[in-house]
Amino acid sequence: MKVAKFGGSSVADSDQFKKVKAIVMGNADRKAVVVSAAGRSENEPVKVTDLLIKIEQLRDAGQDYLPVFNHIAERFVSIRDDLGLNVAIEDDLRVIKSQIAQASHDYLVSRGEFLTAKLMADFLGFRFVDAKRFMIFNDDQFDYSKSRNLLKSIVADSSRIVVPGFYGVDESGRTHLMPRGGSDISGSILANLLDADLYENWTDVSGIKMADPRIIDQSRKINELTYEELQELSYMGISVFQEEAVQPVRAKRIPIAILNTNHPEEDGTLVVDQVRENTANLITGIAGKKDYVIISINKYQLSKRLDILSKVFSIIQRFDVSFDYLPSGTDSFSFIAKRAAVSNKVQAIISALEEESDLDSVQLEKDISLVAVVSDQLGKRPAVAGKILDILDNSQIKIHLVIQESSDIKLVFGVANKDYEKTIEKIYRNVSLNEKKLRMAI
Numbered sequence: 001m002k003v004a005k006f007g008g009s010s011v012a013d014s015d016q017f018k019k020v021k022a023i024v025m026g027n028a029d030r031k032a033v034v035v036s037a038a039g040r041s042e043n044e045p046v047k048v049t050d051l052l053i054k055i056e057q058l059r060d061a062g063q064d065y066l067p068v069f070n071h072i073a074e075r076f077v078s079i080r081d082d083l084g085l086n087v088a089i090e091d092d093l094r095v096i097k098s099q100i101a102q103a104s105h106d107y108l109v110s111r112g113e114f115l116t117a118k119l120m121a122d123f124l125g126f127r128f129v130d131a132k133r134f135m136i137f138n139d140d141q142f143d144y145s146k147s148r149n150l151l152k153s154i155v156a157d158s159s160r161i162v163v164p165g166f167y168g169v170d171e172s173g174r175t176h177l178m179p180r181g182g183s184d185i186s187g188s189i190l191a192n193l194l195d196a197d198l199y200e201n202w203t204d205v206s207g208i209k210m211a212d213p214r215i216i217d218q219s220r221k222i223n224e225l226t227y228e229e230l231q232e233l234s235y236m237g238i239s240v241f242q243e244e245a246v247q248p249v250r251a252k253r254i255p256i257a258i259l260n261t262n263h264p265e266e267d268g269t270l271v272v273d274q275v276r277e278n279t280a281n282l283i284t285g286i287a288g289k290k291d292y293v294i295i296s297i298n299k300y301q302l303s304k305r306l307d308i309l310s311k312v313f314s315i316i317q318r319f320d321v322s323f324d325y326l327p328s329g330t331d332s333f334s335f336i337a338k339r340a341a342v343s344n345k346v347q348a349i350i351s352a353l354e355e356e357s358d359l360d361s362v363q364l365e366k367d368i369s370l371v372a373v374v375s376d377q378l379g380k381r382p383a384v385a386g387k388i389l390d391i392l393d394n395s396q397i398k399i400h401l402v403i404q405e406s407s408d409i410k411l412v413f414g415v416a417n418k419d420y421e422k423t424i425e426k427i428y429r430n431v432s433l434n435e436k437k438l439r440m441a442i
């Protein structure tokens with residue numbers, strides 16, 4: 001059996017609902033459907049999830065949130081009416097409206113998925129199974145055994161079901177919201193719980209492209225990639241698949257197919273343990289994120305001065321910030337964090353480091369982007385790193401840092417935000433499009 005997850009763009013309006021129905025009905029193996037909240041469409045520039053977050057912000061600021069609520073309500077009622085359904089969505093909307101004043105963030109923001117799944121279940125003629133009945137989290141950790149037992153007791157027969165993504169419930173019955181993009185995680189968990197043969201992730205692109213299609217028009221599609229490569233690409237920012245959604249299916253070696261709701265006839269991307277296609281590609285994909293800061297500390301022979309390093313870490317710990325990378329050299333050590341994660345603390349951290357530890361210097365670099373090149377072949381082709389450095393150098397792109405992880409599957413380059421798109425473009429055009437030439441040269 002297959003679990004099919006449909007993203008926000010696939011359920012944005014009644015026309016998209018019809019495409020979903022054609023896909024689901026096209027194969028009786030698609031027994032479980034997971035939906036996100038209605039997303040952006042031509043006529044709706046804002047995702048329902050973001051509108052719900054807006055309601056919360058207005059509520060907390062003591063401002064009128066009803067116009068936003070009414071807009072959401074109209075969206076769902078019009079999908080219902082366009083599809084000629086009878087489901088009494090007004091009843092659910094009334095309950096949600098009455099709870100807004102005291103609703104938790106997790107409850108309120110999860111309502112888009114709840115309402116979308118209600119409509120989808122009715123449209124498909126499938127059973128609606130609320131995620132709160134079986135997706136159990138203990139201290140943020142998903143409880144597989146409890147959840148599996150609960151699901152089995154709820155869906156004992158072979159009926160086809162629709163489950164809202166993005167949330168579950170904690171031990172005390174409170175809604176537990178997943179990170180943004182979390183419906184991918186719900187689908188992956190459900191595939192694990194049901195021992196699916198395939199996890200289909202239906203979105204608005206025909207598979208994963210080598211580079212963000214918003215930056216590289218006509219970017220080449222990746223036919224197959226490994227779970228590990230997908231996890232690294234997702235971690236580095238390709239929004240098409242949530243990074244935490246890899247593990248649940250990977251644990252059971254359930255393949256993932258990334259497919260396009262608007263073009264179901266097109267092949268997508270298949271994610272597996274071992275790539276079957278005889279790939280001679282130098283790199284699998286390129287991904288990146290903007291807005292990092294680098295705090296670099298320097299001290300002669302720092303790698304031998306554990307006393308100083310330990311002092312530095314105790315200072316950093318005081319500020320309760322998390323870092324993404326900690327690259328080190330003989331005389332230096334760097335802390336790399338997303339700007340938003342350190343924003344108002346960065347000057348205080350630097351002052352504390354300067355005043356309290358015996359360093360030669362402390363430097364701050366802002367507006368940095370990280371661009372990652374991912375391939376499970378990198379370890380076998382060490383010259384690729386040098387080639388990319390050459391390419392960036394020839395393009396007058398200043399490289400602020402290079403990180404090659406011990407896993408040998410990802411190379412990360414730090415460049416200025418202003419060079420972000422250019423870096424991706426130069427790597428894509430010179431490495432992926434000239435592979436034959438490059439392979440001869442390295």
Ligand SMILES: Nc1ncnc2c1ncn2[C@@H]1O[C@H](COP(=O)(O)OP(=O)(O)O)[C@@H](O)[C@H]1O
Pocket residue numbers: 006007008009010036039181202203204205207208209210211212213214237238239240241
């Ligand atoms: N390398 C990539 N390959 C494909 N899509 C990508 C890539 N990087 C970023 N994207 C973006 O991811 C989007 C799909 O993700 P998302 O908007 O979360 O979809 P959904 O609403 O279906 O969950 C695509 O429209 C595309 O713009």
Ligand SMILES: N[C@@H](CC(=O)OP(=O)(O)O)C(=O)O
Pocket residue numbers: 006007008009036037039047049050112165166179180181182183184
């Ligand atoms: N609706 C949620 C969860 C989700 O997975 O959405 P999407 O499938 O549209 O990325 C969000 O916007 O984060």
